[in-house]
Amino acid sequence: MIKTQVVELRPNKIMQRELERLCNYRRYCWNLALATWQDMYEAWTLDKDNNPSPNEHRVWDELVNNKADWQFALSARCLQLAVKDLANAWKNFFDKTQPDWGKPHFKSKKAPRQGFKTDRAKIINGKLRLDKPRGIKSWFDIPAYEALKMEEVKIASIFRERGHYYAALSYEEEAGLKAKTGKKTAIDVNVGHFNYTEGKINVLPAKLQKLYKRIKHYQRVLSKKRRVNGKSASQSNNYLQVRTKLQRDYRKAANIQNDLLQKFTTEHVNNYDQIVIEDLNVKQMMMTHVASKGMQRSLFGKFRQVLTYKCEWYGKELILADKTYPSTQRCANCGYVKTGADKITLQGNKKHGTKHNEYICYECGYSNDRDDNAVLNLLALTK
Numbered sequence: 001m002i003k004t005q006v007v008e009l010r011p012n013k014i015m016q017r018e019l020e021r022l023c024n025y026r027r028y029c030w031n032l033a034l035a036t037w038q039d040m041y042e043a044w045t046l047d048k049d050n051n052p053s054p055n056e057h058r059v060w061d062e063l064v065n066n067k068a069d070w071q072f073a074l075s076a077r078c079l080q081l082a083v084k085d086l087a088n089a090w091k092n093f094f095d096k097t098q099p100d101w102g103k104p105h106f107k108s109k110k111a112p113r114q115g116f117k118t119d120r121a122k123i124i125n126g127k128l129r130l131d132k133p134r135g136i137k138s139w140f141d142i143p144a145y146e147a148l149k150m151e152e153v154k155i156a157s158i159f160r161e162r163g164h165y166y167a168a169l170s171y172e173e174e175a176g177l178k179a180k181t182g183k184k185t186a187i188d189v190n191v192g193h194f195n196y197t198e199g200k201i202n203v204l205p206a207k208l209q210k211l212y213k214r215i216k217h218y219q220r221v222l223s224k225k226r227r228v229n230g231k232s233a234s235q236s237n238n239y240l241q242v243r244t245k246l247q248r249d250y251r252k253a254a255n256i257q258n259d260l261l262q263k264f265t266t267e268h269v270n271n272y273d274q275i276v277i278e279d280l281n282v283k284q285m286m287m288t289h290v291a292s293k294g295m296q297r298s299l300f301g302k303f304r305q306v307l308t309y310k311c312e313w314y315g316k317e318l319i320l321a322d323k324t325y326p327s328t329q330r331c332a333n334c335g336y337v338k339t340g341a342d343k344i345t346l347q348g349n350k351k352h353g354t355k356h357n358e359y360i361c362y363e364c365g366y367s368n369d370r371d372d373n374a375v376l377n378l379l380a381l382t383k
Helices: 013-046 056-065 069-073 076-093 206-235 237-271 282-286 292-298 300-314 370-379
Strands: 002-008 113-118 122-124 127-129 155-161 164-172 184-190 193-196 199-202 274-278 317-321 358-360 367-369
Touching: 013 056, 013 076, 013 113, 013 155, 056 076, 076 113, 184 237, 184 370, 193 370, 206 237, 237 300, 274 300, 274 370, 300 317, 358 370, 367 370
Parallel strands: 184 274, 274 317
Antiparallel strands: 002 164, 113 155, 122 127, 155 164, 184 193, 193 199, 358 367
16 A cells, blocks of 8 residues: 655755755746647647647657756656646546546746655665756755655655645555454544544644634734735735744644544544445535535545545445435434424524434434434444
8 A cells, every 4th residue: 555654854955955946847847838738739729630639748748859958957857747747637627527626727936835746766774865966966865853664765745835845755565454343333523523432522622723713813914914015015024924824823733633633533443343424525515604614624525535545454344324314314213304394403493492412303202412313323324
C-alpha cells in the first residue's frame, strides 16, 4: 500500500534559495504548459485536418524543443511532472463521474502555497536528497524536524507555506491485516460531534473554537485593510504579518483536526471488524446553508475518506447506509418511521412539542437520544 508522510524541512540558506527557484520554475512550467495546451486546442478546433489535438506528449515535446538556456540549470523533472499533472487535470475535468472537478487555471505567484514535485528524491542518512541539476556546485541534503519512516521515496512533493518548507513523501509499505475482534459498531456524524456505540467524540473541541475566533478576527482585519486601501493593501508589511498569522492558525486548526480524525479512525479499525456509516451527500447538504460552516469544519468528507482507506488497508468491512435510509426518523425498538408532520427537524417537532435532540416513538413509546437512536438504526445494518 502507498502511504504519505508530511514533514517540515530544515533547509540551510543555500537550499532555501534553490527550493524557491524550483517552486517558481514549477509554476512557470505549469502556466506555460497550460497556455500551450489552450493554443493547440484552439488551433485544432479551427482546422482539425492539419492540427493535432493537444495531449501530454505533444505539449511536453513543444516545451522541451523550445527550452531556454536558463532552464537547463533546473530540474528537468519539474517540467515533465508539471505537464503530467496538467494532463491529469484535463482528464479529470472531462470525466463525467467527477462533476466537481474544476477547469485547470493559471497559477499565481501571490498564492500562499507554492511547491514542486520530483520522483528522483532519495533518503540518505535520514535526510532528503533532491536531484541535483547540472552546473550546480553547492547542493546539500535536507534534514527534517522528525524522523523519516521510509528508505525509498516514490514521489516527493515540496511546498512552502508561511515561509516554512514541507515535504509530502509517498512510499510503499506492506499492509498487515489487523486481528479479528468479532465486534461491530456504527458511527453517526453530526455537526461538532460523532456518536458511536461506545460513546461520543467532540470534533470541535474548545481549543479549536478559540482558533476559529482568532481566524475570524484576522479575516476581518484583512478585509478592512482591503476595503480602505484597495489593491495596495497587500503590499504593506502589516497586511503581510496579519496574513501570516491567519495562515498559521489555519495550519494549527488543520493539524488538530487531522490528529483527532486519525486517532479516532485508527481506534475503530483496531477494535471493530464491521463499521457502519451514512453515505451522505455533503456538498448538497452544505448548499442548504443550514449549519454549512459547522459541516465544513466537522470534516464529514475527510472522515469518510480516512476511514475508507484504513478499512481497505487492514481488512475491515465498511458498510455504507443508503442516502435514503431513515436513521434519524426510524424507531430502533419497533421499526416505526416518522413521516410528514411527525418528522424530527433541527428545530424539533412542533406538532408534538419534542426537542431536536430527543427521539420519542409515537407507536411504542420508546424514548432515547436522537443521535443514539440513529446509531442503533445504523448498527441494525450489520450482518
